[in-house]
Amino acid sequence: MALRLLSLALMIAAWYVASRLAGPRALPDPQAVALMIVSEARSGWLGYNLGMTLARVAVAFALAMALGSALGLLMGRFRIADWLGDPWLVVLLNLPALVIIVLAYVWAGLTETAAIAAVALNKLPIATVTVREGARSLDRGLDDMAEVFRMGPWVRMRHVVLPQLAPYLAAAARSGLSLVWKIVLIVELLGRPDGVGFEIGVAFQLFDVTKILAYALAFVAVMLVVETVLVQPLERHVSRWRPRTA
């Protein structure tokens, strides 16, 4: 813990030195950025923009995880689904994020739906690929056992399949979350009137580096809180049956 704080202090110190060397226009010092954060928070804009961005992240993430995992499970369990879906998957995986976003805006207009759909489409194939691997490595012996004891489909999903998929779902969620919020910022910059991405876009046009850094840091802080308060406890709960390594 002490080491982490030391490292953090070093980071801020290095920032301070760099800003002295580069000049306040290119790299404002930590104080200036902190003041900007406070003023934006006071005016309510920080809260509003963070809220909009987080809402988009939540919806797009949930959509992509739900659909992507369901598809991955189907494709991992049923070969026909895999053969049918794989080409589409490969195309989606390799389409650049920017292309999907721009096409969504062109075809559906600069709407919230287009924005969220674009983000979800970007993340969906990654969830599918990860969960498909998990579905492929499901223990057939446990499947047989469940069948012999006539366990119903809900029982099987909850007690046999999902616990086996848990590490894959966790991996998909982890990589997905970090991807989703980066893409949300891009869709906001390109076609939304609010959110952290939008503010960064405006600050970019005005060359307001202080504002860029203020929003960036505020956003990173929020995502770190989400990570600590939501993701890690969930991960611990899901792994509670694992034998503890010495």
Added chain:
Amino acid sequence: MLDRLALTLASGEVGALVGPSGCGKTTLLRIIAGLDRDYDGSVALPDHGKLGMVFQEPRLLPWRTLEQNVRLAAPQATDRSLEALFRTLGLEAHRHHYPSELSLGQARRAALARAFAVEPDLLLLDEPFVSLDDALAARLREELAELVNRRPVTTLLVTHNVEEAIGLADRLFLLSASPARVLAEVPVERPRATRTPAELAALRDAVVRRLSP
């Protein structure tokens, strides 16, 4: 793998499938359990067709406790019946342990408990005591015998251990090597509890002679 194989078990009888490794005993059991549908022929199950099966590996859900594992397979089992079951098998102290905290013997017992908790019409056991040390295997055989005596259930036990078969079964089905068919059907007249070591030894010799090519 199996060719022209036919066997019948009376209700409440314990049958044993004895044969060389690889002759298809596990395949036959899977067909009876409905896990393998690639065959010509028919399987007639007793009554409601409630199955209890003990596989070669315990096949417990690692992320659920022992008791949860049993209850998942047998949701309608009463607390009292589970208590009695756990007591017979010496598992009361381990009810809330996860499978990773159980020894192999305890895990095998848990699988037995699960199969019995269902109150099956047909009990299938696939080499349930293989790879255990002799003393433990003998103890588990006794516990199995006690459970079957307490509540008679049509049982089919697959084993390559002739002594185990003779000690537990009412009727032995000797299988030939692959493609397997029934070489001989050997009924064991004496009830389990009264079989003397001498009778067992004599029967064992007869069976082994019958099995060797």
